[in-house]
Amino acid sequence: MKVIKFGGSSLATGEQVAKAINIIIADPERRIAVLSAPGKRFKGDTKVTDLLVKLAATVQSEQDTAPIRNEIIARYQEIADYFHITDDTVAHLNQHLIDLETASYPTTEHLYAAFMAQGENMNSQLISHIMNEQFAPTQFVDPKELGMVVAGAPRASELVESSYASIAKFQIPDGKRIVVPGFFAYDKDGNLATFARGGSDITGSILARGFHVDLYENFTDVSAIYAVDPHIIDHPRAINTLTYREMRELSYSGFSVFNDEAIIPVIQGGIRVNVKNTNDPEARGTFIAPTKDVRHHHSITGIAVNNGFKALYLHRYLLNKEVGLTLKILQILYKYNVSYEHMPSGIDDLTIIFAKDQINNSQVDAMTSEIQEAINPDQLEWFDDFAILMIVGEGLYTKHDLISKVLTRLADAGIAPTMINQGASRISTMIGVASESAETAVRVIYKLSSEK
Protein backbone atom coordinates (compact mmCIF):
# COMPACT_ATOMS: atom_id res chain seq x y z
CA MET A 1 0.00 0.00 0.00
CA LYS A 2 1.16 3.55 -0.76
CA VAL A 3 0.44 7.04 0.48
CA ILE A 4 0.28 9.50 -2.41
CA LYS A 5 0.40 13.23 -1.71
CA PHE A 6 -0.24 16.04 -4.17
CA GLY A 7 1.01 19.55 -3.50
CA GLY A 8 -0.88 22.73 -4.29
CA SER A 9 0.91 23.16 -7.63
CA SER A 10 -0.56 19.79 -8.69
CA LEU A 11 -4.12 20.77 -7.74
CA ALA A 12 -4.34 24.39 -8.86
CA THR A 13 -6.78 23.88 -11.77
CA GLY A 14 -9.29 21.32 -13.00
CA GLU A 15 -6.78 20.16 -15.59
CA GLN A 16 -4.15 19.55 -12.92
CA VAL A 17 -6.65 17.80 -10.67
CA ALA A 18 -7.54 15.48 -13.58
CA LYS A 19 -3.84 14.56 -13.93
CA ALA A 20 -3.65 13.86 -10.20
CA ILE A 21 -6.76 11.67 -10.22
CA ASN A 22 -5.45 9.68 -13.19
CA ILE A 23 -2.19 9.09 -11.36
CA ILE A 24 -4.02 7.91 -8.23
CA ILE A 25 -6.26 5.45 -10.05
CA ALA A 26 -3.43 4.13 -12.25
CA ASP A 27 -2.07 2.09 -9.31
CA PRO A 28 -4.29 -0.04 -7.03
CA GLU A 29 -1.67 0.32 -4.27
CA ARG A 30 -2.37 4.06 -4.09
CA ARG A 31 -5.07 3.73 -1.45
CA ILE A 32 -4.39 6.81 0.67
CA ALA A 33 -4.34 10.19 -1.07
CA VAL A 34 -3.32 13.32 0.83
CA LEU A 35 -4.28 16.56 -0.86
CA SER A 36 -3.13 20.17 -0.49
CA ALA A 37 -5.10 23.34 -1.14
CA PRO A 38 -5.15 24.72 -4.71
CA GLY A 39 -1.81 26.43 -5.30
CA LYS A 40 -0.67 29.01 -7.83
CA ARG A 41 -2.08 28.61 -11.35
CA PHE A 42 0.50 30.95 -12.86
CA LYS A 43 3.39 33.15 -11.76
CA GLY A 44 2.03 35.92 -9.56
CA ASP A 45 -1.16 34.01 -8.66
CA THR A 46 -2.15 33.60 -5.00
CA LYS A 47 -2.39 30.22 -3.24
CA VAL A 48 -5.78 29.51 -1.68
CA THR A 49 -4.10 29.19 1.75
CA ASP A 50 -2.90 32.79 1.41
CA LEU A 51 -6.40 33.90 0.39
CA LEU A 52 -7.67 32.18 3.54
CA VAL A 53 -5.16 34.13 5.65
CA LYS A 54 -6.72 37.28 4.17
CA LEU A 55 -10.20 36.00 4.91
CA ALA A 56 -9.22 35.29 8.54
CA ALA A 57 -7.82 38.84 8.84
CA THR A 58 -11.03 40.24 7.39
CA VAL A 59 -13.15 38.26 9.87
CA GLN A 60 -10.87 39.34 12.69
CA SER A 61 -11.21 43.03 11.77
CA GLU A 62 -14.99 42.63 11.29
CA GLN A 63 -14.96 43.89 7.71
CA ASP A 64 -17.00 42.70 4.74
CA THR A 65 -15.86 39.14 4.01
CA ALA A 66 -17.90 38.54 0.83
CA PRO A 67 -15.29 39.70 -1.76
CA ILE A 68 -12.45 37.55 -0.46
CA ARG A 69 -14.74 34.60 0.28
CA ASN A 70 -16.09 34.76 -3.28
CA GLU A 71 -12.53 34.79 -4.63
CA ILE A 72 -11.79 31.61 -2.66
CA ILE A 73 -14.98 29.84 -3.69
CA ALA A 74 -14.30 30.75 -7.34
CA ARG A 75 -11.16 28.58 -7.16
CA TYR A 76 -13.25 25.55 -6.20
CA GLN A 77 -15.99 26.43 -8.69
CA GLU A 78 -13.32 26.45 -11.42
CA ILE A 79 -12.34 22.87 -10.51
CA ALA A 80 -15.98 21.75 -10.19
CA ASP A 81 -16.81 23.26 -13.60
CA TYR A 82 -13.97 21.38 -15.25
CA PHE A 83 -15.61 18.11 -14.14
CA HIS A 84 -19.14 19.40 -14.94
CA ILE A 85 -20.21 19.14 -11.29
CA THR A 86 -23.65 20.75 -11.11
CA ASP A 87 -24.83 19.60 -7.67
CA ASP A 88 -24.62 21.71 -4.50
CA THR A 89 -21.11 20.60 -3.40
CA VAL A 90 -19.55 24.05 -3.95
CA ALA A 91 -22.56 25.78 -2.36
CA HIS A 92 -21.95 23.64 0.75
CA LEU A 93 -18.31 24.70 0.83
CA ASN A 94 -19.41 28.35 0.66
CA GLN A 95 -21.86 27.86 3.51
CA HIS A 96 -19.16 26.10 5.52
CA LEU A 97 -16.91 29.19 5.24
CA ILE A 98 -19.81 31.47 6.24
CA ASP A 99 -20.46 29.27 9.30
CA LEU A 100 -16.82 29.52 10.33
CA GLU A 101 -17.07 33.32 10.29
CA THR A 102 -19.60 33.30 13.10
CA ALA A 103 -17.99 30.51 15.15
CA SER A 104 -16.03 31.38 18.29
CA TYR A 105 -12.36 30.61 18.82
CA PRO A 106 -10.22 30.40 21.96
CA THR A 107 -7.60 32.79 20.48
CA THR A 108 -6.90 34.74 17.31
CA GLU A 109 -4.29 32.12 16.38
CA HIS A 110 -6.99 29.45 16.52
CA LEU A 111 -9.19 31.56 14.26
CA TYR A 112 -6.39 31.85 11.68
CA ALA A 113 -5.67 28.12 11.88
CA ALA A 114 -9.34 27.23 11.42
CA PHE A 115 -9.55 29.27 8.21
CA MET A 116 -6.19 28.20 6.82
CA ALA A 117 -7.13 24.54 7.22
CA GLN A 118 -10.08 25.01 4.87
CA GLY A 119 -7.91 25.13 1.73
CA GLU A 120 -7.08 21.44 2.15
CA ASN A 121 -10.39 20.53 3.77
CA MET A 122 -12.56 21.94 0.98
CA ASN A 123 -10.29 20.70 -1.82
CA SER A 124 -10.28 17.17 -0.42
CA GLN A 125 -14.07 17.17 -0.04
CA LEU A 126 -14.55 18.36 -3.59
CA ILE A 127 -11.96 16.06 -5.18
CA SER A 128 -13.06 12.96 -3.26
CA HIS A 129 -16.62 13.70 -4.45
CA ILE A 130 -15.42 14.01 -8.07
CA MET A 131 -13.38 10.79 -7.79
CA ASN A 132 -16.24 8.86 -6.25
CA GLU A 133 -18.79 10.08 -8.82
CA GLN A 134 -16.67 9.78 -11.93
CA PHE A 135 -13.61 7.57 -11.37
CA ALA A 136 -13.41 5.02 -8.53
CA PRO A 137 -14.97 4.34 -5.11
CA THR A 138 -13.49 6.99 -2.82
CA GLN A 139 -14.20 8.23 0.69
CA PHE A 140 -13.27 11.54 2.30
CA VAL A 141 -11.71 10.97 5.73
CA ASP A 142 -11.30 13.82 8.19
CA PRO A 143 -8.08 13.74 10.32
CA LYS A 144 -10.37 13.44 13.36
CA GLU A 145 -11.68 10.08 12.13
CA LEU A 146 -8.09 8.88 11.97
CA GLY A 147 -7.48 9.99 15.55
CA MET A 148 -4.85 12.57 14.53
CA VAL A 149 -4.44 14.79 17.61
CA VAL A 150 -2.02 17.69 17.66
CA ALA A 151 -0.56 19.95 20.35
CA GLY A 152 1.43 23.20 20.47
CA ALA A 153 0.98 26.47 18.61
CA PRO A 154 -2.29 26.42 16.56
CA ARG A 155 -0.42 27.30 13.35
CA ALA A 156 2.70 25.21 13.96
CA SER A 157 1.32 22.24 15.79
CA GLU A 158 2.86 18.81 16.22
CA LEU A 159 1.29 15.39 16.23
CA VAL A 160 0.76 13.70 19.58
CA GLU A 161 2.63 10.37 19.46
CA SER A 162 -0.36 8.24 20.45
CA SER A 163 -2.08 9.29 17.19
CA TYR A 164 0.02 6.74 15.29
CA ALA A 165 -1.67 3.87 17.12
CA SER A 166 -5.10 5.33 16.26
CA ILE A 167 -4.19 5.71 12.59
CA ALA A 168 -2.99 2.08 12.47
CA LYS A 169 -6.40 0.95 13.74
CA PHE A 170 -8.35 2.75 11.00
CA GLN A 171 -9.85 0.29 8.53
CA ILE A 172 -9.80 1.50 4.94
CA PRO A 173 -13.04 0.14 3.47
CA ASP A 174 -12.47 -2.77 1.08
CA GLY A 175 -12.31 -1.74 -2.55
CA LYS A 176 -12.11 1.97 -1.66
CA ARG A 177 -9.51 4.67 -1.61
CA ILE A 178 -9.47 7.35 1.04
CA VAL A 179 -8.74 11.04 0.54
CA VAL A 180 -7.35 12.85 3.58
CA PRO A 181 -6.83 16.61 3.66
CA GLY A 182 -3.23 17.58 4.42
CA PHE A 183 -1.89 20.33 6.69
CA PHE A 184 -4.28 20.16 9.66
CA ALA A 185 -5.70 18.11 12.50
CA TYR A 186 -7.41 18.88 15.82
CA ASP A 187 -6.12 19.53 19.33
CA LYS A 188 -7.40 17.56 22.32
CA ASP A 189 -10.23 20.07 22.78
CA GLY A 190 -11.37 19.65 19.18
CA ASN A 191 -9.99 22.97 17.87
CA LEU A 192 -8.58 23.01 14.35
CA ALA A 193 -4.81 23.43 14.23
CA THR A 194 -2.40 23.41 11.29
CA PHE A 195 1.16 22.24 10.89
CA ALA A 196 3.76 24.79 9.79
CA ARG A 197 3.36 26.20 6.25
CA GLY A 198 4.00 23.56 3.61
CA GLY A 199 2.68 21.03 6.13
CA SER A 200 0.67 18.78 3.82
CA ASP A 201 3.95 16.92 3.32
CA ILE A 202 3.87 16.30 7.08
CA THR A 203 0.38 14.76 6.92
CA GLY A 204 1.60 12.46 4.14
CA SER A 205 4.54 11.33 6.28
CA ILE A 206 2.39 10.83 9.35
CA LEU A 207 -0.04 8.63 7.43
CA ALA A 208 2.83 6.75 5.77
CA ARG A 209 4.18 5.88 9.22
CA GLY A 210 0.76 5.30 10.80
CA PHE A 211 -0.44 2.93 8.09
CA HIS A 212 3.03 1.28 7.72
CA VAL A 213 2.93 1.75 3.96
CA ASP A 214 5.56 0.48 1.52
CA LEU A 215 6.16 3.85 -0.14
CA TYR A 216 5.26 7.51 0.28
CA GLU A 217 4.89 9.14 -3.14
CA ASN A 218 5.05 12.91 -3.02
CA PHE A 219 3.88 14.51 -6.28
CA THR A 220 4.94 18.05 -7.07
CA ASP A 221 5.86 20.15 -10.11
CA VAL A 222 9.49 19.13 -10.65
CA SER A 223 10.82 15.83 -12.03
CA ALA A 224 13.49 15.47 -9.36
CA ILE A 225 15.07 17.06 -6.36
CA TYR A 226 18.03 18.88 -7.83
CA ALA A 227 21.44 19.54 -6.28
CA VAL A 228 20.52 23.25 -6.24
CA ASP A 229 17.20 25.09 -6.28
CA PRO A 230 16.37 25.36 -10.02
CA HIS A 231 15.50 29.03 -9.49
CA ILE A 232 19.21 29.68 -8.90
CA ILE A 233 20.75 27.45 -11.58
CA ASP A 234 19.10 26.35 -14.83
CA HIS A 235 18.82 22.56 -15.18
CA PRO A 236 20.96 21.59 -12.22
CA ARG A 237 22.04 18.01 -11.60
CA ALA A 238 19.14 15.78 -10.47
CA ILE A 239 19.69 13.78 -7.30
CA ASN A 240 18.83 10.11 -7.80
CA THR A 241 18.58 9.12 -4.16
CA LEU A 242 19.41 11.02 -1.01
CA THR A 243 19.43 10.02 2.62
CA TYR A 244 16.85 11.10 5.16
CA ARG A 245 19.33 13.25 7.03
CA GLU A 246 20.64 14.87 3.83
CA MET A 247 17.05 15.78 2.95
CA ARG A 248 16.33 17.12 6.42
CA GLU A 249 19.36 19.43 6.32
CA LEU A 250 18.62 20.55 2.77
CA SER A 251 14.91 21.20 3.28
CA TYR A 252 15.56 23.06 6.51
CA SER A 253 18.05 25.21 4.60
CA GLY A 254 15.96 26.12 1.57
CA PHE A 255 14.90 23.09 -0.52
CA SER A 256 11.21 23.92 -0.23
CA VAL A 257 10.32 20.89 -2.36
CA PHE A 258 9.94 18.70 0.75
CA ASN A 259 9.07 20.04 4.21
CA ASP A 260 11.88 19.56 6.75
CA GLU A 261 9.55 18.39 9.54
CA ALA A 262 8.02 15.83 7.19
CA ILE A 263 11.21 13.79 7.26
CA ILE A 264 10.85 12.82 10.91
CA PRO A 265 7.85 10.41 10.69
CA VAL A 266 9.31 8.65 7.66
CA ILE A 267 12.63 8.15 9.44
CA GLN A 268 10.77 6.77 12.45
CA GLY A 269 8.77 4.46 10.21
CA GLY A 270 11.70 3.59 7.91
CA ILE A 271 9.57 4.48 4.88
CA ARG A 272 11.06 5.45 1.55
CA VAL A 273 9.81 8.62 -0.12
CA ASN A 274 9.61 9.11 -3.88
CA VAL A 275 9.32 12.74 -5.00
CA LYS A 276 7.71 12.78 -8.45
CA ASN A 277 6.26 15.16 -11.02
CA THR A 278 2.49 15.30 -11.66
CA ASN A 279 3.24 16.69 -15.12
CA ASP A 280 5.75 13.92 -15.90
CA PRO A 281 4.60 10.91 -13.87
CA GLU A 282 6.74 8.40 -15.78
CA ALA A 283 9.97 10.13 -14.72
CA ARG A 284 11.70 8.23 -11.90
CA GLY A 285 11.88 11.21 -9.58
CA THR A 286 14.09 11.25 -6.50
CA PHE A 287 14.08 8.73 -3.66
CA ILE A 288 14.70 9.67 -0.05
CA ALA A 289 15.90 6.59 1.79
CA PRO A 290 17.91 5.25 4.74
CA THR A 291 21.68 5.78 4.53
CA LYS A 292 22.43 2.11 3.89
CA ASP A 293 20.39 2.18 0.66
CA VAL A 294 22.19 5.14 -0.91
CA ARG A 295 25.29 5.03 -3.08
CA HIS A 296 27.08 8.32 -3.40
CA HIS A 297 28.48 9.55 -6.65
CA HIS A 298 29.29 13.07 -5.51
CA SER A 299 30.76 14.15 -2.18
CA ILE A 300 28.40 17.14 -2.22
CA THR A 301 24.81 15.96 -2.63
CA GLY A 302 23.18 19.36 -2.51
CA ILE A 303 23.71 23.03 -1.75
CA ALA A 304 20.84 24.95 -0.20
CA VAL A 305 20.51 28.58 0.70
CA ASN A 306 18.10 30.33 3.00
CA ASN A 307 17.99 34.12 3.10
CA GLY A 308 15.57 34.33 5.97
CA PHE A 309 17.90 35.04 8.88
CA LYS A 310 19.11 37.88 11.03
CA ALA A 311 22.04 37.61 13.39
CA LEU A 312 23.11 39.20 16.64
CA TYR A 313 26.85 39.48 17.02
CA LEU A 314 28.33 39.97 20.50
CA HIS A 315 31.98 40.61 21.28
CA ARG A 316 33.49 40.80 24.75
CA TYR A 317 36.90 39.76 25.96
CA LEU A 318 36.95 36.58 28.04
CA LEU A 319 33.41 35.71 27.05
CA ASN A 320 34.41 32.07 27.31
CA LYS A 321 35.44 32.37 30.97
CA GLU A 322 32.18 33.66 32.40
CA VAL A 323 30.06 30.91 33.89
CA GLY A 324 26.37 31.24 33.10
CA LEU A 325 26.74 33.91 30.42
CA THR A 326 24.97 31.93 27.72
CA LEU A 327 22.29 31.09 30.25
CA LYS A 328 21.67 34.80 30.88
CA ILE A 329 21.28 35.38 27.14
CA LEU A 330 18.99 32.41 26.70
CA GLN A 331 16.84 33.57 29.61
CA ILE A 332 16.34 36.89 27.83
CA LEU A 333 15.35 35.05 24.64
CA TYR A 334 12.98 32.91 26.69
CA LYS A 335 11.44 35.98 28.32
CA TYR A 336 10.58 37.38 24.89
CA ASN A 337 9.46 33.99 23.56
CA VAL A 338 12.10 33.97 20.83
CA SER A 339 13.72 30.77 19.52
CA TYR A 340 17.13 30.82 17.88
CA GLU A 341 18.47 28.70 15.03
CA HIS A 342 22.24 28.56 15.62
CA MET A 343 24.71 29.93 18.13
CA PRO A 344 28.32 29.60 16.96
CA SER A 345 30.86 31.01 19.42
CA GLY A 346 34.56 31.79 19.75
CA ILE A 347 36.70 32.81 22.72
CA ASP A 348 35.52 36.40 22.74
CA ASP A 349 32.63 36.29 20.27
CA LEU A 350 29.17 34.88 20.01
CA THR A 351 26.72 35.03 17.12
CA ILE A 352 23.08 34.15 17.60
CA ILE A 353 21.18 33.46 14.42
CA PHE A 354 17.42 33.89 14.29
CA ALA A 355 14.86 33.02 11.63
CA LYS A 356 13.40 36.36 10.52
CA ASP A 357 9.85 35.05 10.70
CA GLN A 358 10.32 34.12 14.36
CA ILE A 359 11.34 37.56 15.63
CA ASN A 360 9.85 41.04 15.28
CA ASN A 361 11.28 44.53 15.69
CA SER A 362 9.90 45.12 19.15
CA GLN A 363 11.44 41.84 20.36
CA VAL A 364 14.76 42.92 18.81
CA ASP A 365 14.66 46.29 20.60
CA ALA A 366 13.67 44.85 23.95
CA MET A 367 16.25 42.04 23.79
CA THR A 368 19.01 44.41 22.69
CA SER A 369 18.63 46.65 25.70
CA GLU A 370 18.36 43.75 28.15
CA ILE A 371 21.39 41.96 26.69
CA GLN A 372 23.31 45.25 26.76
CA GLU A 373 22.53 45.60 30.44
CA ALA A 374 23.06 41.96 31.45
CA ILE A 375 26.26 41.26 29.46
CA ASN A 376 27.74 44.68 28.82
CA PRO A 377 29.44 43.57 25.57
CA ASP A 378 32.23 45.58 23.91
CA GLN A 379 30.35 45.24 20.66
CA LEU A 380 26.74 44.40 19.91
CA GLU A 381 25.63 44.43 16.32
CA TRP A 382 22.61 43.13 14.39
CA PHE A 383 22.98 41.85 10.82
CA ASP A 384 19.57 42.09 9.21
CA ASP A 385 20.13 40.27 5.92
CA PHE A 386 21.96 37.15 6.76
CA ALA A 387 21.92 34.09 4.52
CA ILE A 388 23.00 30.58 5.39
CA LEU A 389 24.39 28.21 2.81
CA MET A 390 24.27 24.55 3.66
CA ILE A 391 26.60 22.22 1.81
CA VAL A 392 25.31 18.72 2.40
CA GLY A 393 26.59 15.25 1.58
CA GLU A 394 27.06 11.93 3.36
CA GLY A 395 30.55 11.78 1.84
CA LEU A 396 31.63 15.20 3.15
CA TYR A 397 33.55 14.15 6.23
CA THR A 398 35.94 12.03 4.22
CA LYS A 399 36.86 14.99 2.00
CA HIS A 400 39.42 16.74 4.17
CA ASP A 401 40.28 19.38 1.60
CA LEU A 402 36.73 20.31 0.66
CA ILE A 403 36.24 23.23 3.01
CA SER A 404 39.55 24.82 1.98
CA LYS A 405 38.55 24.48 -1.69
CA VAL A 406 35.15 26.03 -0.97
CA LEU A 407 36.71 28.95 0.87
CA THR A 408 39.26 29.53 -1.90
CA ARG A 409 36.51 29.61 -4.54
CA LEU A 410 34.42 31.98 -2.43
CA ALA A 411 37.43 34.24 -1.90
CA ASP A 412 38.11 34.22 -5.66
CA ALA A 413 34.50 35.38 -6.14
CA GLY A 414 35.05 38.17 -3.61
CA ILE A 415 32.79 36.60 -0.98
CA ALA A 416 33.84 36.68 2.66
CA PRO A 417 31.96 34.22 4.87
CA THR A 418 30.72 35.78 8.10
CA MET A 419 30.44 32.43 9.85
CA ILE A 420 31.42 28.82 9.26
CA ASN A 421 30.13 25.88 11.24
CA GLN A 422 31.54 22.51 10.41
CA GLY A 423 31.36 19.47 12.58
CA ALA A 424 28.07 19.79 14.42
CA SER A 425 26.60 17.58 11.76
CA ARG A 426 29.11 15.32 10.06
CA ILE A 427 27.27 15.58 6.79
CA SER A 428 26.98 19.33 6.40
CA THR A 429 28.93 22.54 6.45
CA MET A 430 27.12 25.76 7.17
CA ILE A 431 28.43 29.04 5.80
CA GLY A 432 26.97 32.43 6.67
CA VAL A 433 27.18 35.14 4.01
CA ALA A 434 25.52 38.48 3.38
CA SER A 435 22.22 37.92 1.56
CA GLU A 436 23.32 39.78 -1.57
CA SER A 437 26.21 37.34 -2.17
CA ALA A 438 24.24 34.19 -1.40
CA GLU A 439 23.24 33.13 -4.92
CA THR A 440 26.71 33.77 -6.33
CA ALA A 441 28.14 31.67 -3.52
CA VAL A 442 25.77 28.81 -4.41
CA ARG A 443 26.80 28.95 -8.07
CA VAL A 444 30.49 28.91 -7.19
CA ILE A 445 30.12 25.91 -4.87
CA TYR A 446 27.87 24.07 -7.34
CA LYS A 447 30.54 24.47 -10.02
CA LEU A 448 33.12 23.04 -7.64
CA SER A 449 30.82 20.13 -6.77
CA SER A 450 30.37 19.28 -10.46
CA GLU A 451 34.09 18.98 -11.12
CA LYS A 452 35.56 15.49 -11.13
Ligand SMILES: Nc1ncnc2c1ncn2[C@@H]1O[C@H](COP(=O)(O)OP(=O)(O)O)[C@@H](O)[C@H]1O
Ligand atom coordinates in the same frame (compact mmCIF):
# COMPACT_ATOMS: atom_id res chain seq x y z
N1 LIG B 1 16.61 21.56 -4.91
C1 LIG B 1 15.38 21.64 -5.41
N2 LIG B 1 14.93 20.72 -6.29
C2 LIG B 1 13.69 20.79 -6.82
N3 LIG B 1 12.81 21.79 -6.51
C3 LIG B 1 13.21 22.73 -5.64
C4 LIG B 1 14.49 22.69 -5.05
N4 LIG B 1 14.61 23.77 -4.21
C5 LIG B 1 13.46 24.43 -4.28
N5 LIG B 1 12.60 23.83 -5.14
C6 LIG B 1 11.27 24.33 -5.47
O1 LIG B 1 10.28 23.50 -4.87
C7 LIG B 1 9.12 23.59 -5.71
C8 LIG B 1 8.16 22.48 -5.32
O2 LIG B 1 7.72 22.70 -3.99
P1 LIG B 1 6.30 23.36 -3.71
O3 LIG B 1 6.12 24.61 -4.51
O4 LIG B 1 6.08 23.43 -2.23
O5 LIG B 1 5.39 22.24 -4.37
P2 LIG B 1 3.96 21.69 -4.03
O6 LIG B 1 2.99 22.74 -4.50
O7 LIG B 1 3.92 20.46 -4.85
O8 LIG B 1 3.88 21.41 -2.55
C9 LIG B 1 9.70 23.50 -7.09
O9 LIG B 1 8.82 24.04 -8.06
C10 LIG B 1 10.98 24.30 -6.96
O10 LIG B 1 10.76 25.64 -7.35
Ligand SMILES: N[C@@H](CC(=O)OP(=O)(O)O)C(=O)O
Ligand atom coordinates in the same frame (compact mmCIF):
# COMPACT_ATOMS: atom_id res chain seq x y z
N1 LIG C 1 -1.53 24.78 1.71
C1 LIG C 1 -0.59 24.82 2.80
C2 LIG C 1 0.08 23.49 3.05
C3 LIG C 1 0.91 22.90 1.95
O1 LIG C 1 1.62 21.92 2.16
O2 LIG C 1 0.84 23.45 0.73
P1 LIG C 1 1.73 22.99 -0.58
O3 LIG C 1 1.55 21.51 -0.75
O4 LIG C 1 1.15 23.79 -1.71
O5 LIG C 1 3.18 23.33 -0.29
C4 LIG C 1 0.41 25.94 2.57
O6 LIG C 1 0.28 26.66 1.60
O7 LIG C 1 1.29 26.13 3.39
